[in-house]
Amino acid sequence: MTDSVLEVHDLNVEFPTEDGTVRAVRGVGYRLERGESLGIVGESGSGKSVTALAVMGLLPGTARVRGSVRFEGTELLGLSDARLSDLRGSGVAMIFQDPMTSLNPVYSVGYQISETLLRHNPGMRSRAARARAVELLGTVGIPSPERRVDNYPHELSGGMRQRVVIAIAMANDPDVIIADEPTTALDVTVQAQILEALETARAETGAALVLITHDLGVVAGHTDRVAVMYAGRIVETGSVEDIFYTPRMPYTLGLLGSLPRLDREEERLTPITGSPPSLLNLPPGCPFAPRCPLRRETCDRTEPPLRPAGHAAHLSACHFADELVGTGAGEVFDTAGADTEALARFADTAAQAPSTHAEEDPA
Amino acid sequence: MSAPTEAAASLPPLPGHGGRGEPVLQVRDLVKHFPVMSRGVVRRRVGDVHAVCGVSFDLYENETLGLVGESGSGKTTVSRTILNLETATSGRVRYRGHELTELSRRRMRPLRRELQIVFQDPYASLDPRISVHDIVAEPLRIHGRYGPEAAGEVRELLRLVGLNPEHANRFAHEFSGGQRQRIGIARALALRPKVVVLDEPVSALDVSIQAGVLNLLMDLQGELGLSFLFVAHDLSVMRHVARRVAVMYLGRLVEVAPAATLFARPAHPYTQALVSAIPLPDPRKERARRRIVVQGDVPSPVRPPSGCRFRTRCPKFAHQLTDAERTACVEQVPELADRGGGHPVACHYAESVALL
Numbered sequence: 001m002t003d004s005v006l007e008v009h010d011l012n013v014e015f016p017t018e019d020g021t022v023r024a025v026r027g028v029g030y031r032l033e034r035g036e037s038l039g040i041v042g043e044s045g046s047g048k049s050v051t052a053l054a055v056m057g058l059l060p061g062t063a064r065v066r067g068s069v070r071f072e073g074t075e076l077l078g079l080s081d082a083r084l085s086d087l088r089g090s091g092v093a094m095i096f097q098d099p100m101t102s103l104n105p106v107y108s109v110g111y112q113i114s115e116t117l118l119r120h121n122p123g124m125r126s127r128a129a130r131a132r133a134v135e136l137l138g139t140v141g142i143p144s145p146e147r148r149v150d151n152y153p154h155e156l157s158g159g160m161r162q163r164v165v166i167a168i169a170m171a172n173d174p175d176v177i178i179a180d181e182p183t184t185a186l187d188v189t190v191q192a193q194i195l196e197a198l199e200t201a202r203a204e205t206g207a208a209l210v211l212i213t214h215d216l217g218v219v220a221g222h223t224d225r226v227a228v229m230y231a232g233r234i235v236e237t238g239s240v241e242d243i244f245y246t247p248r249m250p251y252t253l254g255l256l257g258s259l260p261r262l263d264r265e266e267e268r269l270t271p272i273t274g275s276p277p278s279l280l281n282l283p284p285g286c287p288f289a290p291r292c293p294l295r296r297e298t299c300d301r302t303e304p305p306l307r308p309a310g311h312a313a314h315l316s317a318c319h320f321a322d323e324l325v326g327t328g329a330g331e332v333f334d335t336a337g338a339d340t341e342a343l344a345r346f347a348d349t350a351a352q353a354p355s356t357h358a359e360e361d362p363a
Numbered sequence: 364m365s366a367p368t369e370a371a372a373s374l375p376p377l378p379g380h381g382g383r384g385e386p387v388l389q390v391r392d393l394v395k396h397f398p399v400m401s402r403g404v405v406r407r408r409v410g411d412v413h414a415v416c417g418v419s420f421d422l423y424e425n426e427t428l429g430l431v432g433e434s435g436s437g438k439t440t441v442s443r444t445i446l447n448l449e450t451a452t453s454g455r456v457r458y459r460g461h462e463l464t465e466l467s468r469r470r471m472r473p474l475r476r477e478l479q480i481v482f483q484d485p486y487a488s489l490d491p492r493i494s495v496h497d498i499v500a501e502p503l504r505i506h507g508r509y510g511p512e513a514a515g516e517v518r519e520l521l522r523l524v525g526l527n528p529e530h531a532n533r534f535a536h537e538f539s540g541g542q543r544q545r546i547g548i549a550r551a552l553a554l555r556p557k558v559v560v561l562d563e564p565v566s567a568l569d570v571s572i573q574a575g576v577l578n579l580l581m582d583l584q585g586e587l588g589l590s591f592l593f594v595a596h597d598l599s600v601m602r603h604v605a606r607r608v609a610v611m612y613l614g615r616l617v618e619v620a621p622a623a624t625l626f627a628r629p630a631h632p633y634t635q636a637l638v639s640a641i642p643l644p645d646p647r648k649e650r651a652r653r654r655i656v657v658q659g660d661v662p663s664p665v666r667p668p669s670g671c672r673f674r675t676r677c678p679k680f681a682h683q684l685t686d687a688e689r690t691a692c693v694e695q696v697p698e699l700a701d702r703g704g705g706h707p708v709a710c711h712y713a714e715s716v717a718l719l
Contacts, residue, residue: 043569143659157660187433187596189676192640196656217642219600221649223496241645258574260603262626262641263648263719269603272577307404324437337578342523343586346552 005175006032006055006092013047013232015056022279024050026232027067032176037202037209039219039240041255042229045276046323048212051229052178055210056094057084072175090120093169093207093297097181099161103153109164110149113171119176120172139204140197148329158191163197170201177201178210195222217258220244228252231277231287234306237314238314248309248316248324250332251288257329270333286319293332294320320337374457376421376606379701381607381621386421387590388445388478388558394452395437395444399665404645413664414440416614416628417454417697419514422558427584427591429605429622431598431637435661437614437710439483442560446478451529458558467628474508479551485562495546496519496531502553513640525579545579552583560592564602577604598641602626610634613664613672616699620706628715630708632679653718657713671697671710679712688712 007213013025042048053059053285055069057076063094069076076084088094096102104112113136114129120207121129130149137145140163153161162182168179179198183191195218197354211223219226220240227237247253255272274291277283286292289299298319299320309316310325318324324332369651376382393686396411412685415437422428432438443449443458447463456463461474462654481501482488489498499517501714505709519526524545544564549560563578565573581604584591601608610621618631629635636657643649656677662668674680674692684692691697691711699709 043571062627072428104629118590130418161658187600188640188663189433189636190660192654192656193658214572217644218645221642225373244644244646255571258571258643260574260577260597260599261644262599262602263643263645264602269574269577269578273573273575273603275572276542307685310401335578336587337580338582339525341584342519346519346523358405 002032003033003034004044005072006030006210007068008051008055009068009070011051011054011069013050013059014064015024015062016064017280019188020280021218022340023282024279026230028229028232029067029235030227030234030237032208032210033205034175035202035208036221036225037211039223040210040212040229041216041226041228043214043255043276045279047232047279048229049180052094052180052210054214055130055178057081060095076281081263086120086191088174089116089169091174092176092178093172093174093184095162095177095179095197097184098151099158099185100178102165103161105153108150108152109137109156113149113164113168116168116171132171133167136171137164139170139200140164140167141193141200142167155328157190158186159193162186162194166194166197166275170205170207173205174207175203176210177207178211178212181214182211184213184215191357194244198222203320209263216244216256228255231282232234232245232279233287233317234315235288235358236309236315237306240330242310246310246314246325248314248321249318250292250294250324253290253324254333255328257333268330268335270329270335272333273336286317294318294323296320372454373460375706377419378617379423379705379707381624382421382423382426382705384424384426384504385628387424387458388422388592389455389457391419391455391457393441393444393456395440395449395450396452403710410665413614413667415431415444418614418669419615420575420609420616420619422590422592424590425584425588426607427581427593427605429601429608430592430594431596431601431608432611432639433661434507435613435664435665436611438594438596438611439562442480442562442592442612444481445592446475447562448480452468453476456607475507475558476502476622477559478560479549479554479556480562480699481544481551481564482558484567484717485540485691486524486567487546488547489543494532494534495526497540497548498535498546499531499553501581502550506554507698516553517549520553521546522537523552523583525575537542540568541576544568544576548576548579548583552587556582556589558590558592560594566595566597572590573600580604598637608636611668613661615672615709617673618707619699624706626719628717630702630704630706630713630715631673631710633673635716635718636678642701655716670694671711684712 009029010026014024028051040048070208108132113133117129134145134149134338142148183194204241215300227234230251272291277287285300289295304317304319306315306317307320376386384689398408399410400406403407429707430438444451453463479659496517521528544692562698605622606624608622609616612633618634629638634653639655659676670693697709699707703714
């Protein structure tokens with residue numbers, strides 16, 4: 001009954017640098033069922049994009065990649081570039097964040113869509129490819145596609161370009177689409193349009209989706225399951241309901257509590273103090289411990305494994321996951337803003353200070 | 364000049380905008396155009412970017428007014444023009460009896476103590492070559508207030524914004540993005556301003572860091588009674604920090620209302636589209652929501668549409684109005700006025716809708 005299209009197991013990515021080895025991805029694993037959508041969330045530097053690039057075999061040669069990535073049973077790591085090229089686009093397609101750099105500025109968008117079609121369909125005539133390109137542009141919501149097909153990327157707006165990228169991604173009916181921050185560079189009204197186009201692309205191709213984003217709102221609306229990444233690892237994973245309603249990793253809880261929300265009355269936000277650790281010479285123990293309000297001695301010694309919290313499909317990497325049952329972010333995290341004492345002193349001196357109002361005669 | 368007599372009077376506040384108390388900063392019919400030059404050896408002015416077109420609002424004492432809009436809406440130009448960092452093409456900006464748009468740089472300088480700004484990019488807005496102490500002390504020096512107690516004052520400012528005063532000798536690059544933004548806030552507060560313009564102060568930060576800066580700003584505003592003009596593109600942030608919100612589209616204000624009203628019952632189709640486009644981090648609510656999706660992209664501000672500037676993307680214009688009704692949208696610029704909903708809206712066919 002399991003019909004997984006993509007299986008990532010114990011993926012590790014390291015970049016040797018002059019200062020030492022950067023462990024960008026540490027033992028990431030996930031499984032994507034056919035047609036399913038998985039959201040990967042995390043802040044800058046959490047390793048979410050590197051994971052995607054490793055899956056696609058797009059990392060630079062200096063990167064050391066270990067582990068296993070299986071697409072429909074075929075191991076992708078170590079596959080020749082030619083074999084990978086056969087799979088890219090037709091098996092697994094990728095949508096990048098910045099459509100200006102992922103499209104080639106010197107070719108028309110029609111040419112670039114046709115190119116992907118012809119690459120994977122040797123028998124196809126260029127006229128048929130062009131017709132299909134027009135059709136695809138229409139599908140992703142580009143108005144008057146028969147005219148737009150001859151446009152160059154610079155003639156299109158950011159939102160239009162991202163639609164073209166989606167059209168290219170769906171051109172060869174892939175089984176998996178990996179979208180890496182597909183809407184981050186765009187305004188919200190355009191983001192809504194692009195997410196709709198992405199849903200259309202999925203509906204048309206039946207592709208499974210890996211949606212990488214830092215925006216928890218986007219994940220809430222567009223994915224079935226979520227994996228939260230921190231310091232190169234998945235620290236919590238489960239259904240969207242598990243993650244959003246019963247988080248069992250302090251980081252997830254803090255992240256949710258730090259989001260200002262449109263649908264709630266003013267409520268104190270819960271910042272997570274400090275910054276994510278450097279992935280160079282990561283100390284032992286839980287990488288979130290220095291920022292964690294639940295930190296104990298154990299946390300500094302051993303890194304907690306990802307294990308069931310609540311039920312079998314909801315995993316969390318925290319020694320004290322059980323303590324989070326039924327707690328809100330505000331109860332666990334400090335909601336500090338300004339230093340209260342300094343603020344009181346500052347307010348006092350402000351009251352005493354002579355008026356700073358400029359009283360010079362304007363003449 | 365009749366400046367001294369005129370200086371005594373502030374302008375009548377804008378009716379219906381929902382402000383409380385005394386307006387401190389009044390903006391009327393502000394216009395800012397940037398010239399578009401032709402290419403080639405002889406560069407001629409071939410047109411204008413209509414960045415800000417007739418924006419009016421009042422910023423009241425002790426309030427946070429949010430100015431929200433997408434990229435290219437002119438919100439940053441508004442914030443720079445009202446501080447006289449850009450020269451207004453026309454319009455008035457009144458601060459405590461002074462007409463800021465008419466002041467020279469020299470005459471503006473004493474007022475800069477009271478009108479401060481925090482910039483978006485905490486990397487570009489801090490001098491990398493001087494210590495954090497010097498960054499925060501710089502406004503004191505410029506305004507001749509760097510006395511014997513200044514070092515203590517700077518330490519106190521750093522403490523106030525949640526930084527360790529012992530780090531005052533470090534340089535900006537040694538701090539994280541969130542900490543840098545706190546340095547920028549400390550610098551803005553050094554002269555004890557009355558009005559602070561915050562231009563996208565948290566948009567470069569990760570959410571977990573952003574929350575701390577937002578909490579800080581809210582504490583400062585509440586405790587010190589400052590007036591904040593908070594410019595941002597993120598409606599969720601606005602909902603959190605602002606008491607009143609003004610929505611901008613392509614150089615014009617389209618709706619001004621108390622935050623609670625604006626988000627619960629937006630009346631302008633653009634505000635409605637914005638509110639419904641913001642994803643909620645709540646799977647059940649997010650999936651059950653009604654969406655108002657607009658078409659296309661923001662038109663060029665060089666040649667903005669006639670009449671209502673939003674009509675080219677407006678779902679109401681496209682699907683609900685009759686041809687006769689559309690004539691008004693094409694021919695008449697909708698005024699920002701109360702149309703029965705209790706707050707000003709710039710739409711001929713404004714209608715409140717509950718979206719959340």
